[in-house]
Amino acid sequence: MTATAPAPPRRGIRPGHVLRCAADRVRIELLQYFRRSDALVFTFLFPVLLFAIFASAFGALPPMIELEGQQVTQPQYYLPAMLAAGVFLSGVQNLGIEIAVERNDGTLQRLAATPLPVLSYFLGKLGQLLVTSLAQAGLLLAVAVGVFGIELPTEPERWLTLAWVFFAALICFAVLGVVIAQIPRTVNSASAVVIPLALLLQFISGIYLAFPALPEWLQTIANLFPLAWVGHGMRYALLPDIGRYMEVGEAWNLPMVALVLGIWAVVGTVVAAVTFRWIRRS
Amino acid sequence: MQHAPAVVADGLTKRYGARTVVDDVSFEIAEGEAFALLGPNGAGKSTTVEMLEGFRVPTSGTARVLGADPQRADRDWRSRIGVVLQPTGQAGALTVREMLTHLARVFPNARDVDETIEAVGLAEHASRRIGSRSGGQQRRVDVALGIIGRPEVLFLDEPTTGFDPQARRAFWQLIRDVAADGTTILLTTHYLEEAEQLAHRAGIIADGRLLALDEVDRIGGAESRTPVVRWTDASGRHEVRTREPASVVRSLPGEPTDLEVIRPSLEDVYLSLIGAVEAEEAAA
Numbered sequence A: 001m002t003a004t005a006p007a008p009p010r011r012g013i014r015p016g017h018v019l020r021c022a023a024d025r026v027r028i029e030l031l032q033y034f035r036r037s038d039a040l041v042f043t044f045l046f047p048v049l050l051f052a053i054f055a056s057a058f059g060a061l062p063p064m065i066e067l068e069g070q071q072v073t074q075p076q077y078y079l080p081a082m083l084a085a086g087v088f089l090s091g092v093q094n095l096g097i098e099i100a101v102e103r104n105d106g107t108l109q110r111l112a113a114t115p116l117p118v119l120s121y122f123l124g125k126l127g128q129l130l131v132t133s134l135a136q137a138g139l140l141l142a143v144a145v146g147v148f149g150i151e152l153p154t155e156p157e158r159w160l161t162l163a164w165v166f167f168a169a170l171i172c173f174a175v176l177g178v179v180i181a182q183i184p185r186t187v188n189s190a191s192a193v194v195i196p197l198a199l200l201l202q203f204i205s206g207i208y209l210a211f212p213a214l215p216e217w218l219q220t221i222a223n224l225f226p227l228a229w230v231g232h233g234m235r236y237a238l239l240p241d242i243g244r245y246m247e248v249g250e251a252w253n254l255p256m257v258a259l260v261l262g263i264w265a266v267v268g269t270v271v272a273a274v275t276f277r278w279i280r281r282s
Numbered sequence B: 001m002q003h004a005p006a007v008v009a010d011g012l013t014k015r016y017g018a019r020t021v022v023d024d025v026s027f028e029i030a031e032g033e034a035f036a037l038l039g040p041n042g043a044g045k046s047t048t049v050e051m052l053e054g055f056r057v058p059t060s061g062t063a064r065v066l067g068a069d070p071q072r073a074d075r076d077w078r079s080r081i082g083v084v085l086q087p088t089g090q091a092g093a094l095t096v097r098e099m100l101t102h103l104a105r106v107f108p109n110a111r112d113v114d115e116t117i118e119a120v121g122l123a124e125h126a127s128r129r130i131g132s133r134s135g136g137q138q139r140r141v142d143v144a145l146g147i148i149g150r151p152e153v154l155f156l157d158e159p160t161t162g163f164d165p166q167a168r169r170a171f172w173q174l175i176r177d178v179a180a181d182g183t184t185i186l187l188t189t190h191y192l193e194e195a196e197q198l199a200h201r202a203g204i205i206a207d208g209r210l211l212a213l214d215e216v217d218r219i220g221g222a223e224s225r226t227p228v229v230r231w232t233d234a235s236g237r238h239e240v241r242t243r244e245p246a247s248v249v250r251s252l253p254g255e256p257t258d259l260e261v262i263r264p265s266l267e268d269v270y271l272s273l274i275g276a277v278e279a280e281e282a283a284a
Helices: A017-035 A037-044 A046-058 A074-104 A107-112 A118-146 A156-180 A189-204 A216-222 A226-238 A241-246 A254-275 B045-053 B096-106 B113-119 B135-147 B165-180 B192-198 B221-225 B245-251 B266-283
Strands: A065-067 A070-072 B007-016 B019-029 B034-038 B060-065 B081-084 B153-157 B184-189 B201-206 B209-215 B228-233 B236-241 B257-262
Touching: A017 A037, A017 A118, A017 B096, A037 A046, A037 A074, A037 A118, A046 A074, A046 A118, A065 A241, A070 A241, A074 A107, A074 A118, A074 A156, A074 A189, A074 A226, A118 A156, A156 A189, A156 A226, A156 A254, A189 A216, A189 A226, A216 A226, A226 A241, A226 A254, B007 B045, B019 B045, B019 B060, B019 B201, B034 B045, B034 B192, B045 B060, B045 B153, B045 B184, B081 B135, B096 B113, B096 B135, B113 B135, B135 B153, B135 B165, B165 B184, B165 B192, B184 B192, B192 B266, B201 B266, B209 B266, B221 B266, B228 B245, B245 B257
Parallel strands: B019 B209, B034 B184, B034 B201, B081 B153, B153 B184
Antiparallel strands: A065 A070, B007 B019, B007 B060, B201 B209, B228 B236, B228 B257
């Protein structure tokens, strides 16, 4: 900087800035994610660990349902639940805590002082979520098949359903993570605010407790939120058809999955876009 | 054609309810000039700078930086501004080099990353995580983040708070280098020496009001710099302000005790200005 050649003429911001910055944000987000041991244990590996525990503990129990030559075992039932939990934890819980911490520890204010577009920041978070959730889902399926001998469906239609429910859940939980990150006011309260809310929703949405075991009024409340529907969609994709006898109305309801996730995603995006600011201007 | 000033504060005022934090502050900073806002803690320095950075909305008055209203500034404007905020501590699992490499991609006219790391004296720490470094080192990361975009205007808010004297001197040299590149600098500090070392002109601010505004070696006006001759004789302590202290000393009868000739420094001027505000407050 001293005694170097005169600075070249200044350039303006070139087209494609948003996407170039977003690509570099994804890189930065992933670097940070895999260095944070709490994210690795409580977000990335958590559903896999829980699945291993559930599958080992309840593996010897009789099937939850047996009919028409098909059966749904306990480990089978928990696989879609843990897939849903994985996207939910990575989206709502981890992004929620991350953004809340970054808001309150000065990171966002530092970014606000740069030409980084807000959209690039979010695309970076979304990219992180996409990569980590896919890796997590892959690991979970590998453990389920490799360690616990669970059979996965062979019909392409089931896999297609798994894919769209997974991506719809990802978008939905990403924007809800952004929204929930507005609540905590300090770095220290971020986890304390986000985790109980996330835990409560998981308990009433058939993630840790089997959905049919819940009272009807609780199911009704849970069905107002997207998580129970993600679980429903994933059970459709991964369980034999008789699994529907354990669902509300004893039927699969994929249009409702699409509708509820769609509404939450749209409302969440609008609320996130309206409320998110780099800094609270005063 | 005369260049427009790089920074203009015109009657900037910030009120929170009944409390006036910044009260009708006006100054201009020419392109390439280094300007210091000098004042005690809580004087309104940061609030003033944050209005110029676009992070706070003025209650009244105008802020203009590089010809634009910071409230309506776009990304191109941001890419021409460097900001070093008040110290908040750096979180983070990223290394110094990773963080700077990322921001070098966000700014269209970025400096070379390794050169910048070298310039802030963090070469040995380039591959270490920012969160694991000491407070002073993290502060230098802040400064590196402020200059990585090769800003035309650089805002430095209390940049050396918490530095040891050696680090402060190294930092001053860095800022002189940045200034030598033609960067306009607005610095807030409560260290007089820092303002004297770095700024061409300074404003003294206390209780939200700008008390003095001039070149650093003229601040407070010629009157306040007039030498003072003090002595004690049989009738007591005497003090005379004079432009010809030698003549006064020669004219004294006999050999007075405690004879002093004092040329008030910036520090004396500063303390008398701040003292006046505090006295006023005590009276109110």
